[in-house]
Amino acid sequence: MSVPTAFRTCPTTGLKVHLPAENLIKANAVVAVVFFLIGVAMALLVAMTRWPAVHLLGDEFFYRALTAHGINMLIFWIIFFEIAVLYFASAILLNSRLAAPKLGWLAFALMLAGSGLVDVMIALGKADVMMTSYVPLKAHPLFYLGMILFAVGALVGTSLFFATLVIARRDRTYEGSLPLVVFGAATAAIIAVVTIAHGAIIYIPTMLWSMGIIEHIDASTYRILWWGLGHPSQQINVAAMIAIWYLLGALTVGAKPINEKLCRTAFVLYILFINLASAHHLLVDPGVSSTWKIWNTSYAMYLAVLASMIHGMTVPASIEVAQRRKGYTKGLFEWLKKAPWGNPSFAALTLSIVIFGFIGGITGVTFGTEQINIISHNTLRIPGHFHATVVGGTTLAFMGVTYYVLPLIFRRQVVAQALAKIQPYLFGVGIVMVSLGMTFAGSYGISRRHWDITFAGATLQPAVDPTVYLLLGIMGIGAILAVLGALLYILITVGTVLAGKKTG
Amino acid sequence: MSITVPERVWWKPLDKGEKLWVAIALTWCLVMFIMMPLWHLQGKQNAPSETYRVSADQFEKAAAAFITQYRVGEEQGVPVVAPPSGSDIYLVARMWSWEPVLKLEKGKTYRLHLSSVDLQHGMTIYPMNINFQVLPGYDYVLTITPTEKGEYHLICNEFCGIGHHLMVGKILVV
Ligand code: HEM
Numbered sequence: 215m216s217v218p219t220a221f222r223t224c225p226t227t228g229l230k231v232h233l234p235a236e237n238l239i240k241a242n243a244v245v246a247v248v249f250f251l252i253g254v255a256m257a258l259l260v261a262m263t264r265w266p267a268v269h270l271l272g273d274e275f276f277y278r279a280l281t282a283h284g285i286n287m288l289i290f291w292i293i294f295f296e297i298a299v300l301y302f303a304s305a306i307l308l309n310s311r312l313a314a315p316k317l318g319w320l321a322f323a324l325m326l327a328g329s330g331l332v333d334v335m336i337a338l339g340k341a342d343v344m345m346t347s348y349v350p351l352k353a354h355p356l357f358y359l360g361m362i363l364f365a366v367g368a369l370v371g372t373s374l375f376f377a378t379l380v381i382a383r384r385d386r387t388y389e390g391s392l393p394l395v396v397f398g399a400a401t402a403a404i405i406a407v408v409t410i411a412h413g414a415i416i417y418i419p420t421m422l423w424s425m426g427i428i429e430h431i432d433a434s435t436y437r438i439l440w441w442g443l444g445h446p447s448q449q450i451n452v453a454a455m456i457a458i459w460y461l462l463g464a465l466t467v468g469a470k471p472i473n474e475k476l477c478r479t480a481f482v483l484y485i486l487f488i489n490l491a492s493a494h495h496l497l498v499d500p501g502v503s504s505t506w507k508i509w510n511t512s513y514a515m516y517l518a519v520l521a522s523m524i525h526g527m528t529v530p531a532s533i534e535v536a537q538r539r540k541g542y543t544k545g546l547f548e549w550l551k552k553a554p555w556g557n558p559s560f561a562a563l564t565l566s567i568v569i570f571g572f573i574g575g576i577t578g579v580t581f582g583t584e585q586i587n588i589i590s591h592n593t594l595r596i597p598g599h600f601h602a603t604v605v606g607g608t609t610l611a612f613m614g615v616t617y618y619v620l621p622l623i624f625r626r627q628v629v630a631q632a633l634a635k636i637q638p639y640l641f642g643v644g645i646v647m648v649s650l651g652m653t654f655a656g657s658y659g660i661s662r663r664h665w666d667i668t669f670a671g672a673t674l675q676p677a678v679d680p681t682v683y684l685l686l687g688i689m690g691i692g693a694i695l696a697v698l699g700a701l702l703y704i705l706i707t708v709g710t711v712l713a714g715k716k717t718g
Numbered sequence: 719m720s721i722t723v724p725e726r727v728w729w730k731p732l733d734k735g736e737k738l739w740v741a742i743a744l745t746w747c748l749v750m751f752i753m754m755p756l757w758h759l760q761g762k763q764n765a766p767s768e769t770y771r772v773s774a775d776q777f778e779k780a781a782a783a784f785i786t787q788y789r790v791g792e793e794q795g796v797p798v799v800a801p802p803s804g805s806d807i808y809l810v811a812r813m814w815s816w817e818p819v820l821k822l823e824k825g826k827t828y829r830l831h832l833s834s835v836d837l838q839h840g841m842t843i844y845p846m847n848i849n850f851q852v853l854p855g856y857d858y859v860l861t862i863t864p865t866e867k868g869e870y871h872l873i874c875n876e877f878c879g880i881g882h883h884l885m886v887g888k889i890l891v892v
């Protein structure tokens with residue numbers, strides 16, 4: 215029942231835009247940015263506490279802010295944004311209507327209620343348990359309930375994506391195979407379903423336990439199941455990020471995938487090989503056998519890594535080909551020199567590829583070996599790694615795509631273009647400093663999630679190598695730059711939505 | 719483009735450069751795949767995985783008996799224990815201390831039993847930077863041979879409540 219008025223035609227791309235889908239995309243994106251703002255405020259507080267020269271917060275507020283930072287960023291910001299991406303990749307890119315927009319609003323309401331509940335519990339001091347909430351550390355039951363509501367909402371949203379794919383195929387809104395970006399988004403969505411199932415298996419009993427209904431939850435079992443959720447969920451972020459790399463390649467320089475078969479096969483490798491490879495979080499755990507650890511971290515991980523290595527070649531290669539087609543063929547690098555560096559989306563895309571690939575990827579793969587894991591487990595090397603993947607990689611890619619979402623979906627011209635041009639660089643440089651500062655400080659054995667590495671109040675006081683202070687200073691200064699870059703992004707986004715010149 | 723449907727037939731052979739890259743990447747992945755077990759067998763820096771189930775009560779009792787038997791002194795209210803070489807030794811993680819202080823001999827081998835009696839903790843041997851997860855309900859047995867004399871601190875590396883950063887212990891190697 216596609217009422218004709220439910221669509222408009224995009225003047226730039228010629229795509230048919232389903233208005234109810236567009237509204238859902240807007241709502242999810244706006245809420246994502248609000249959670250990003252909360253996460254950024256917490257990031258500043260946390261980073262300024264971990265920089266010993268500043269040591270801003272007291273112990274209690276530090277741990278609370280760190281819990282809030284991890285959850286608001288990694289879960290709420292990222293997943294609200296991903297849901298928007300899923301609606302975009304299904305309804306808009308396929309010229310289709312979104313299946314059951316009402317369910318989309320239900321998903322939105324559930325996610326919003328869940329995340330609100332979680333944040334309220336954290337703010338009230340009833341959930342100082344970090345993002346991982348390792349049992350028997352206990353939070354208020356409503357904290358777990360919030361997580362469950364959020365997950366159910368995300369599951370409904372993801373189902374809507376699949377339903378829309380079915381409708382689009384049935385209504386023949388497109389001919390032939392799915393576009394590559396949609397294929398990548400589908401990869402993310404499939405992994406999401408597996409992940410959310412794990413989430414239910416672990417959060418529901420944990421909530422019952424915190425209510426006193428279940429007596430005991432085994433610490434090791436919790437860790438195995440929790441990472442069955444935690445690890446693949448990062449693969450959702452990787453798949454979504456890479457789908458956006460292809461999207462941005464197309465939008466910024468008109469890149470075409472150099473070989474559809476290769477790119478698609480690489481996405482399939484993610485689906486097949488990532489879901490079990492969660493033991494690299496448990497390499498120095500008791501209760502898990504060495505054989506299982508080795509099998510688990512080697513068999514699957516490297517074929518998923520292979521997929522990333524393939525995308526790491528095909529995305530830049532498609533950009534090069536597109537640039538050369540435009541006539542930038544002098545020497546080896548004219549195509550790169552003449553790339554649109556002043557386009558914030560292109561800058562974000564390039565930085566995202568470089569930071570994710572060279573810092574995030576390399577650190578991550580090495581931590582997956584037993585020998586390096588034992589010298590990096592729970593040290594600052596771990597957040598050093600994932601601030602290069604999910605922040606320098608995924609978050610930066612999301613920022614890049616926002617500069618197209620604003621004119622195309624919100625139909626507003628981006629305000630403060632000059633600031634938008636420098637925004638990705640500011641954020642990127644800051645995050646690289648944060649990431650490297652933490653990584654190297656961690657190699658001195660400095661723990662993550664630790665309020666005071668000078669051990670001032672402790673009975674025994676280990677001497678700390680002075681180099682660590684220098685490294686944490688680099689992290690601190692990088693954090694200030696990254697926070698400025700993030701605030702700029704938020705200001706530009708909000709400014710554009712509220713006051714940008716209307717287009718089309 | 720990646721945002722439009724591909725040509726009708728997109729299952730096309732890779733060209734030379736693509737094949738080369740996939741071959742290099744795949745080779746590297748296979749090398750890593752094989753090295754994983756090899757490093758475990760040949761390397762000297764692996765986490766052991768000898769583990770037994772234990773209740774907090776049982777573990778605390780065993781540790782208390784061990785401490786009484788080999789106690790040689792006290793440091794800041796924490797007992798100092800000097801066990802004979804080759805023996806089973808105990809280290810209790812609790813909010814927010816490591817008990818006891820262990821006095822070990824260089825070059826001698828011990829079986830270190832590690833467990834928590836409350837929340838999850840983590841043990842960093844500092845400044846050497848060797849890390850283990852410590853769980854309640856699990857007796858994690860680490861066979862250790864100190865190779866250098868000196869004072870090593872134990873730092874908790876898993877968030878375990880408001881006093882987490884105060885949880886510091888010690889191993890003396892003489
Ligand atoms: C705006 C720039 C950011 C800065 C300056 C920053 C800084 C930090 C710092 C200093 C820590 C504490 C490390 C520790 O003590 O263990 C941390 C933890 C963390 N950050 Fe960020 N961060 C930023 C953005 C992000 C984003 C965008 C994400 C996710 C998308 C993110 C995810 C996390 C997570 C998951 C943790 C770990 C929390 C935990 O240990 O439970 N951060 N960040």
Ligand SMILES: [Cu+2]
Pocket residue numbers: 811812838839840874875876877878882885
């Ligand atoms: Cu602890």
Ligand SMILES: [Cu+2]
Pocket residue numbers: 839840874875876877878879882883885
């Ligand atoms: Cu602790």
